[in-house]
Amino acid sequence: MSGPLAADGGPTLFLIAGEPSGDALGARLMSAARRLTGGKVRFVGIGGEKMMAEGLVSLFPMAELTLFGIFELLPHLPNLIRRIDQTVAEVMRVHPDAVIGIDSPGFTVRVAKKVRVAAPSILLIHYVAPTVWAWKPKRAAKYAAIYDHLLAVLPFEPPYFEREGLACTFVGHSVVEGGAGKGDGVGFRNRHGIGPADRVVAVLPGSRKGEVSRLLPDFRATMERLLPSHPNLMAVVPTVATVRDRVAAAIADWPVRTVLVEGDTEKYDAFAAAEAALAASGTVSLELALARLPTVIAYRLNPVTVALYRRLIRVKYVNLVNLMLDRMLVPELLQQDCRPDRLAMELGRLLDDPAARQAQIDGVAEVARWLGQGDTPPSERAARAVLDVIAERRLNGPQEGKP
Incomplete structure (x- = not known):
């Protein structure tokens, strides 16, 4: 079962960003997806100023998710749990073609796990591969058990996940699109x-x-x-x-x-x-x-x-x-x-x-x-990968071994 089409027949994407860097990634992804579909795409979810500037109405303020460190997180844990449940409920209501978690794994992975159980037909995509090459290498298998596809920002990352059976596309680092080297x-x-x-x-x-x-x-x-x-x-x-x-x-x-x-x-x-x-x-x-x-x-x-x-x-x-x-x-x-x-x-x-x-x-x-400077914009690669995965799911249904 695919998600509801946008009013003009395009896919519905549920995006979740939890901090400013993810908000920038999400905004660029939205812009690229809109270009690639000729505007035939619908966005819902959670984001900050940049994603809202691209037309997203955030389910709640993204600032509530901008937490880091165990002791920094603990006082906010009850609200975080409430927001996880609220997000999952909204995913169930919207039933999008894909839920795309953008980094912020403390929140996005927990949402994805609940969605996988509650609505296994919804595609789950994670944008920005966890740094399994740096720490906690077992996360590769954990992500493979949850997600349908992973978007990696570094060229050496896909093999870590592909060996666990998780499809992974290197898209380049979106930071190269920000204009950091073009200041006046x-x-x-x-x-x-x-x-x-x-x-x-x-x-x-x-x-x-x-x-x-x-x-x-x-x-x-x-x-x-x-x-x-x-x-x-x-x-x-x-x-x-x-x-x-x-x-x-x-x-x-x-x-x-x-x-x-x-x-x-x-x-x-x-x-x-x-x-x-x-x-x-x-x-x-x-x-x-x-x-x-x-x-x-x-x-x-x-x-x-x-x-x-x-x-x-x-x-x-x-x-x-x-x-x-x-x-x-x-x-x-x-x-x-x-x-x-x-x-x-x-x-x-x-x-x-x-x-x-x-x-x-x-x-x-x-x-x-x-990082991909001077090549196809990473956001375009990411958007194309998302749209290709959705098109394949609509055509062929879930992959073997996936719900």
Whole structure:
């Protein structure tokens, strides 16, 4: 049984995103699916600002799902369980052609498991393969038992899942479509009154409340340490709506001139205007690589959460740039190393040592090719894969071994 057709005969897609990076993926997927179907597609589900700009009416605010870490999650667990049940009920009501969970496995996998039991005819697709090559390799078999298809963003990922019987398509990393390498630095400086002698650092404290709270005090102290030797230093802080007020309050008393910006255009223009970046670990590190902006990566989690994770981690680095190159190109200062003196030393080196800057700029070019830069847009590959899986299901019914 296929899902209900959109009013014009196209498929219905139930999309679930739980954080800003997934919201961006979902929005690009929606746009590409609309192009490929000539507009004959219907979208329902959960998303943020970008997906809503593409026409999605979110079932509830995506911000409720933007959680990370065991101890950060526990106080919100009752509401999370309620939202899982609400989402499953909405899937049952809509009965779409496919449910597409976009990353955020703490929520999307739980929804998918319940949908698999309640409505086995609905296609289940997950966008962004879990990093089984980094930790918890048994997740490959777990996903194979739940999902019909997986969309991978890295070229080496499909074999991990195909050997478990899960069809997997490499689509490329959607970050290459964001325009991170096409910012207007001159225009940004002019708009914000930034002079040619000003030394601009892009400061990116993350998109989760916990990240912002943990990292911004150290980022402030880092800028304070650098100021005596860099009197024209200033910070540009790109942020997102979910944490904007929190970030604005935290940077109000910074010792250097600070400019808060919001939106991708301003963020990418800020990258082009900056000389270096100090950033929380996450998708933004890939955007910085595509922008060829030398970066220092920082991160800190609850110590107990880290102790549990360290027993499971199978890789040497947290930054995907370093992982793909298998060397420490971009400095990573994590946990006890994430402190102002170390951050200031590494950031100061990028500001003052042209050779160190150029080494990063040269090193990320290979990574950009791995991510799919310069090829068919990843969102188009992803949308085509989704539509092909739906077409095959409508034609042939469920695969053998699947419900």
